[in-house]
Every structure is written in structure tokens, then in C-alpha cells.
Amino acid sequence: MIKSSFRSRSKVNIPATVIAVLLATVFILPALWILGGSLRPSGEIFGSISPLSWRTLIPSSVSLDNYISLLSGGFATALANSFVASILAVAVGLALSALASYALAVLSFRGRSAVFAFVVVSFMVPFEAIAIPLSQQFGDWGLTNTVVGLVLPAIGNGLAIFNLRQYFLSLPDSLREAARIDGASEIRILWSIYVPNSGSALTNSGLLIFLGQWTSYLWPLLVINEQDRQVAPVALAKTFGEYSTDFGQNFAGAVMLALVPALLMFAMQRFFGGIAMSSGEK
Amino acid sequence: MTPKKRYKFARVKLTRAGVRNGLDGPAVARPRALFKSFSRERHDLIWATVFLLPAMVAILSTRVWPAVGAISSSLHTGFPGGVREPVFSWFDNYLRLFENPAFIEVIVRTIAFNLVINPLQIAIALVISLVMTRTIPFRGLWRTLVFIPATVPIVGSTIAWGIGLRWDGPVNAIISALGGTPQPFFTSADQALASIILVATWIGVGYWMLFLIAGIEAIPREYYEAAKIDRAGPIRTFFSITVPQLKRPLLFVLVACTVANFVLFVPIQLITNGGPQSSTALLMFDAYRTTFGYGSRNLGAAEVVILASIMLTFVALQFFLLREDREPKGGSK
Numbered sequence: 001m002i003k004s005s006f007r008s009r010s011k012v013n014i015p016a017t018v019i020a021v022l023l024a025t026v027f028i029l030p031a032l033w034i035l036g037g038s039l040r041p042s043g044e045i046f047g048s049i050s051p052l053s054w055r056t057l058i059p060s061s062v063s064l065d066n067y068i069s070l071l072s073g074g075f076a077t078a079l080a081n082s083f084v085a086s087i088l089a090v091a092v093g094l095a096l097s098a099l100a101s102y103a104l105a106v107l108s109f110r111g112r113s114a115v116f117a118f119v120v121v122s123f124m125v126p127f128e129a130i131a132i133p134l135s136q137q138f139g140d141w142g143l144t145n146t147v148v149g150l151v152l153p154a155i156g157n158g159l160a161i162f163n164l165r166q167y168f169l170s171l172p173d174s175l176r177e178a179a180r181i182d183g184a185s186e187i188r189i190l191w192s193i194y195v196p197n198s199g200s201a202l203t204n205s206g207l208l209i210f211l212g213q214w215t216s217y218l219w220p221l222l223v224i225n226e227q228d229r230q231v232a233p234v235a236l237a238k239t240f241g242e243y244s245t246d247f248g249q250n251f252a253g254a255v256m257l258a259l260v261p262a263l264l265m266f267a268m269q270r271f272f273g274g275i276a277m278s279s280g281e282k
Numbered sequence: 283m284t285p286k287k288r289y290k291f292a293r294v295k296l297t298r299a300g301v302r303n304g305l306d307g308p309a310v311a312r313p314r315a316l317f318k319s320f321s322r323e324r325h326d327l328i329w330a331t332v333f334l335l336p337a338m339v340a341i342l343s344t345r346v347w348p349a350v351g352a353i354s355s356s357l358h359t360g361f362p363g364g365v366r367e368p369v370f371s372w373f374d375n376y377l378r379l380f381e382n383p384a385f386i387e388v389i390v391r392t393i394a395f396n397l398v399i400n401p402l403q404i405a406i407a408l409v410i411s412l413v414m415t416r417t418i419p420f421r422g423l424w425r426t427l428v429f430i431p432a433t434v435p436i437v438g439s440t441i442a443w444g445i446g447l448r449w450d451g452p453v454n455a456i457i458s459a460l461g462g463t464p465q466p467f468f469t470s471a472d473q474a475l476a477s478i479i480l481v482a483t484w485i486g487v488g489y490w491m492l493f494l495i496a497g498i499e500a501i502p503r504e505y506y507e508a509a510k511i512d513r514a515g516p517i518r519t520f521f522s523i524t525v526p527q528l529k530r531p532l533l534f535v536l537v538a539c540t541v542a543n544f545v546l547f548v549p550i551q552l553i554t555n556g557g558p559q560s561s562t563a564l565l566m567f568d569a570y571r572t573t574f575g576y577g578s579r580n581l582g583a584a585e586v587v588i589l590a591s592i593m594l595t596f597v598a599l600q601f602f603l604l605r606e607d608r609e610p611k612g613g614s615k
Contacts, residue, residue, distance in 0.1 A: 016416035023410055024427035027488060031430055033452060034442045045445075049455045056452060100337035103330040109323070115334060122345045128545035128566065129590050132573050133355060133583055134348035156340030186329040215435040217548055222574075233437040237552055240441045247445050254438030262433065 032057055038066050038255045042248035066248035067256070070239075075253060077228055078235035085147060085231060086213040089154040093209040094202060097160040102190045104161070105168035106176060116165070123158030128218055135222035149223045150231070154213040160205035167201030168194055203268050211261055232257055349590075355583035368580060375584035384560070385568070389588070391475070392544070392565040396596065399479050400540050406483065407490035407535065412524070414491065415498045425495065432489035436548045443481040444468070444553040471561040474554050478562055481549050486542065490535045497531030498524065533604040537597050544593040565589045 033056070037045045040059030049056055071079075103109075104116050134153065135144075143149030171194060179189045195202065220231045230238075236253040239246075356375050360368035379385045414425050431439060447453050447467040454464035467477045501524065509519045525532075545566050550556060556563040556571060563571075569589060573582030 011417065013416040013418055016413050017418040019413050020416075020418050020421070020424040023413065024424040027431055027484065028427040030439075030442055030446060030484065031434065033446065034434075034438070046450055049450065049452050056455070096337040096340060099333040103333035107326040107330040107333070109327040109330045112330070115338075119341070122341045125345060125349075126541050126545045126593075127345075128547060129586065129593070130345065130348040130352065132569055132586055133352035134344060136355070136573070136579055136583075137348055137351050152340065153344040156337060156342075156344050158341060158345075161337060186333070190333075215437075217435075217437050218570075233435060236441070237437050237548075240444070240552065250441050250445070254434065254441055257438050258434045261435075 029057070034251050034254055037248060038251035039063065040248065041065065042246050045247050045251075066252035070249040070252050070256075073239075073249075074227065075232065075235055075239070078230055078232045079256070081229060082214060082232040085150050086210050088147065089151040089213040090206045090209050092151070093155040093157055093160060094206050096155060097157065097164050097205055097209075098190065098195060098198075098202070100161050101164035101168050102186070102194060105165045106173075106189075106194075107186070119158045119161050121158075122156070123162065127153060131218050131222060135219070138223055143223070145224055145226050145229055150220060151213060153219060154209055154216070157205075157209050157212065160208050163205050163208070164198065164201050167198050171197055207261075207265060207268060210264065214261055215257075352583045352586045352590075355580050356587045358580050360578070360580045375581050376588070379581065379584055379588070385585075387560070388563050388565055388568045389592070391561075391563065392589075393592065395475060395479070395564055396540060396543055399482060399543050400536065402479065403483050403486050403490060403539055403543075404532070404536055407487045407494055408528075408532075410487065410491050411494035411498055412520075414495055425491070428491060429488035431484050432486065434485075436485060437552070439485050440481065440549045440552045443477075443484070443549070447477055447480075468553050469558060471557075471559040474558060474562045478546075478549050478554070481553075482543065482546055486539065490539060493531050493535050494528065497528045501527040529604055529606060533600065536600050536604070540596050540600065541593060544589065544596070565592070 036057050036059050039062045041063070044059065100119070104112060104119070131153075138144060138149045138152075143152070175193050175197075176189050179193055184192070215233065216231075217233045217237065220234050221237075224230050224234070227235075227238075232253070236250070236257065239253065240250050355368075357370060357372060358368035359371040359374055410428060414421060414428070418424070434442075445451060449464055449466065449469070453467075458464055466473060468474050505523045505527070506519065509523055514522065546564065547566050547570065550562050550564060550567045551570070554562040556567055565585060566589060569582050569585035572578050572585055
């Protein structure tokens with residue numbers, strides 16, 4: 001009642017609408033310019049700037065040449081390296097997080113809250129701040145230029161643990177009790193009860209780890225120095241420095257980097273987002 | 283990056299409740315089943331140790347150990363070439379850094395940069411959030427368009443702006459079309475840092491906006507209706523209702539923003555490389571350059587420790603300034 005009367009009274013706020021559209025335009029134009037630039041010949045990117053017209057944004061003809069030439073160079077390897085590292089980080093990181101979250105949410109032991117507080121603090125410290133000293137230590141440990149060295153920091157993801165633990169807490173205890181009576185071990189309970197019932201939380205934690213690894217720039221820069229083992233963001237940055245005339249390829253690389261997580265999130269939402277079994281409790 | 287991430291950050295607030303939850307977790311031993319509960323406690327402890335071990339090793343080795351290592355390394359002095367072991371040298375590295383006027387400039391520049399960029403980003407995000415919570419058609423669309431830059435990996439957006447702000451780039455084309463003089467942006471010592479601020483703001487604001495919109499929408503409508511009845515103007519309403527009610531999300535966003543900007547690295551390394559004339563050499567970049575460019579790992583470690591200390595001071599100050607006023611709220615305990 002109150003809501004509907006409020007609604008009928010509130011009219012479209014025209015000044016706010018105008019400002020909102022202007023703001024949205026300012027923020028989206030550079031992104032559109034990247035997208036447009038990736039689909040046209042490099043020469044046209046600057047050729048189309050003056051005189052300023054709608055042609056600055058919209059290419060006269062769409063071609064995938066920039067993508068093709070970028071991928072036929074070293075960038076395809078870098079993309080593959082990024083994929084391998086990200087998928088590895090998600091697989092191992094999720095396994096570790098699920099185990100730790102189960103201990104923090106389900107098992108009761110002395111010092112549990114202290115361990116949990118430690119996990120929370122660990123993800124509040126910005127990784128970049130300690131990346132430089134860490135890379136030196138990884139060098140001492142012989143982890144430079146290894147996949148292990150590349151993904152290890154992404155695996156210990158406190159936020160992923162925190163997120164899973166919150167979700168595990170919401171699952172009814174009675175499921176575990178029933179399984180225990182049937183003689184299931186803790187690892188069995190985790191694998192057959194908690195994991196299958198936590199699709200959405202696992203997806204979220206997995207995405208967190210994936211994005212962390214996929215977008216990381218400073219860490220691969222520090223820990224990988226062989227070109228054919230390098231990941232996509234650093235490889236893209238290198239092409240920006242080396243052939244800074246071929247902007248079309250730079251734009252295509254930026255679009256590919258941005259598109260992968262976007263598509264993944266979209267796909268994940270479709271496949272896993274809906275799975276949330278109601279508790280079998282009655 | 284995304285609405286999902288926001289959801290999780292919003293959940294951080296639950297932490298305290300979560301910890302409390304953990305505290306009442308352990309089963310209280312009932313006299314009748316004392317032995318059973320004892321063995322169960324042991325059972326849980328053993329499994330918990332096994333389950334927690336891998337994750338704890340990963341966190342300890344990649345988060346805690348480097349912090350300890352950085353402090354220790356900053357207290358040693360190494361020799362070029364690394365033939366001899368570094369020797370313990372107390373605070374020599376710190377003294378050397380602070381005796382260097384160029385380093386003092388880096389510190390001052392970093393603090394000034396953060397004093398400008400953080401309030402600027404938060405103010406812009408707040409204004410955008412206020413606009414985006416009015417009654418406007420296709421609200422979700424405009425919000426998404428502002429948020430999209432935050433989803434582009436920072437290397438991509440940095441490259442785009444590096445090209446976009448060239449002398450013959452589109453921004454200067456717009457300036458010329460409007461009758462202005464083209465600007466040098468990244469190639470001028472006077473404008474390079476401001477241009478970095480522009481890029482970082484374009485990237486960050488949409489992300490902060492998400493949290494502030496959520497905060498604004500959580501403010502009960504009745505407050506605004508009451509303000510309307512009391513004939514409070516929009517400015518009065520903003521400062522007396524919106525801002526006090528937004529304190530928690532504002533504090534969170536301010537802290538997250540500060541942390542992100544203190545370790546800002548990509549645009550500086552990629553576009554200006556600290557220049558021109560060191561005008562964009564911020565502490566994070568300087569620590570990187572000292573460690574890898576000049577090969578002084580102990581000096582670089584000292585810079586990292588200084589960076590972390592300044593950042594933590596800023597964050598502590600923000601918590602202090604935006605602390606919740608403990609107003610007596612009718613009989614609450």
C-alpha cells in the first residue's frame with residue numbers, strides 16, 4: 001500500500017536521467033573505442049580521429065585481422081599459459097579452500113576462531129605490497145619460471161575460504177550427523193554432502209581465484225622471466241612497449257583479456273548458478 | 283569481477299558474528315557422555331589439523347613469510363653481486379633512504395597522491411551513486427555502463443588510456459574540437475601524475491559505486507519522507523541523513539580504495555615508467571625499481587616496509603575518523 005502510493009507519486013527525475021546518461025557515456029566511450037579499434041586496421045585508429053566524427057568510434061569495415069595476427073604471434077602461447085595457470089589455481093585452490101572451510105565451519109576444535117580470524121586478516125593485506133619480497137624468496141626456493149611459483153600465491157586465497165565457510169555454515173548439521181552414524185569419514189562427508197550441495201558457493205570461490213590469477217600482472221612479471229612461459233597480461237604489456245605502433249593488436253589483446261572472464265562468468269551463471277539443493281531435512 | 287564479488291565483500295561485515303559463532307561451536311561436554319565427547323573432540327581436532335594444513339601452509343608461505351622476510355631483509359645490508367651473505371645492519375637501510383632527498387620526494391608524492399585520489403574517487407563514486415539511485419528509466423543499464431571499466435583487466439585499460447591520451451589521440455581531438463589547446467598529458471612532468479589519477483579513477487569509480495548504491499538503497503525510505511515533511515532541502519537531507527547512514531559502506535570503500543591506490547603499479551610501470559622527471563615515481567613503483575632496476579634487494583625491502591607502514595597508518599586514521607558514534611540507542615545492550 002505505502003509502496004504503491006509512493007511509486008505513483010515519484011515521477012521520472014529528468015535532470016538525474018540526463019546526468020546518468022552523460023556519466024554512462026563518459027565511462028563507456030573509452031571501452032567502445034577499444035572494441036572498435038580492435039576490429040579495424042591499425043592505421044585507421046588514428047586516421048579516424050581528426051576530424052572527429054562518429055567514424056572515430058565505428059570502424060568503416062569490421063575485420064578480425066588484428067586478432068589473427070596477434071594470435072599467430074607469441075600471444076597465443078601466453079594465453080594458453082594464462083589458461084593453464086588459472087585452471088590449475090582454481091582446481092588446487094578450491095580443493096584447499098574446501099578442506100579448510102569444512103574444518104572452520106563444521107569441525108569444532110580449540111583455536112578455531114583464532115584460525116578463522118587469521119584467514120580473514122590474510123585476505124585484507126594487499127598482495128602487491130608483499131609481492132616483491134615474496135618473489136625474492138621464491139627465487140631462493142628455485143620457483144622462478146615454474147608454474148608452481150606462478151600459481152602458489154593465488155592458491156592461498158583467504159577470501160575464497162571465507163566465502164565457502166559462510167556457505168558451509170548454512171548447511172544443516174543433521175546431514176553430517178546422519179552420515180556419521182552411517183560411518184562416513186570426514187573426507188567422505190565433505191566430498192559427498194558438502195561439495196555437491198555448494199555449487200554456487202564453490203563457483204563464486206572458483207571465480208575469485210580464477211580472476212585473481214587471470215588478471216594478475218605484477219606477480220607474473222616478478223616470477224616469470226622466460227618469454228615462452230609468460231602469461232597474457234604481461235605479454236600484452238610487452239607488445240605495447242615493443243611495437244607501440246600496432247595499436248590494433250594492443251586493443252585486440254585487451255579485448256581478449258577482458259572477454260575471457262566475462263564469458264566465463266556468464267557461462268558459470270548458467271551452469272552452476274541455479275544449483276542449490278534444498279536441505280533434505282524434514 | 284562483479285556483483286558477485288560485491289556480495290562477498292558485503293559479507294565481510296558478518297565476520298564478527300562469524301567469529302562469535304565459532305566460539306559457541308565447541309560442544310559442551312555433558313557429564314553422561316564425557317568420554318564420548320572427549321574422543322570426539324580429539325577426532326575433530328585431528329581432522330581439522332589435516333584439513334587446514336595445506337591452506338595454512340599456502341597462506342603462511344605466501345602472505346606471512348614474505349612480510350617477515352621483508353622486515354628481516356630490510357635490516358640487512360647486502361653486497362652487490364650477492365657473493366657474500368648480507369650482514370645485519372640495524373636501520374642502515376632506512377637511514378640511507380631517508381638521507382636521500384629523492385626518496386623523501388617519493389614519500390611526499392605518494393602521500394599527496396593518496397590525499398587527492400582517494401577523496402576524489404569516493405566523491406565521484408558518491409555523486410554517481412546518488413544520481414543512479416534516483417527514479418530514472420533504464421537505471422540498471424546506466425549503472426552497468428559505469429561499472430564496465432572496472433571489469434576490464436587493468437593492463438587493458440592502461441594500454442587504452444596510454445594510447446588515448448597521446449598528443450594525437452582522441453582526447454586531444456575532443457579538446458581541439460571544443461576549441462582548446464591539445465595537452466601533453468603523460469609526457470609532461472606537470473600533468474603525468476594527474477593523468478595517472480584520471481586513468482585510475484576511470485577504472486575504480488564504477489567498482490566503488492556498487493557498494494555505495496547498495497548502501498544508499500539500504501537506507502529506510504521513511505527517513506527521507508520524514509525529512510520531506512520537515513521541509514529539509516536536498517543538501518540538508520544529504521548531510522543529515524544520507525551521509526550518516528552511509529558511514530559503514532563509506533568506510534569500507536575508503537579503506538579498500540586507499541589500499542588499492544597505495545599499491546597502484548600497472549599504469550606507472552607501463553606508461554610513464556616513473557617519469558617524466560620522476561613526477562610519477564610513487565613508493566610502490568620505486569620499491570620495484572630499487573629492487574629490480576638497481577638490484578638493491580635490501581633497500582627495496584625497506585621501501586616495502588615503509589610503504590606498508592604508511593598505508594596502515596592511513597587505514598587506521600580512516601577507521602578512527604569514521605568510527606561509529608556510540609549513541610545511546612534506547613535500551614540497546
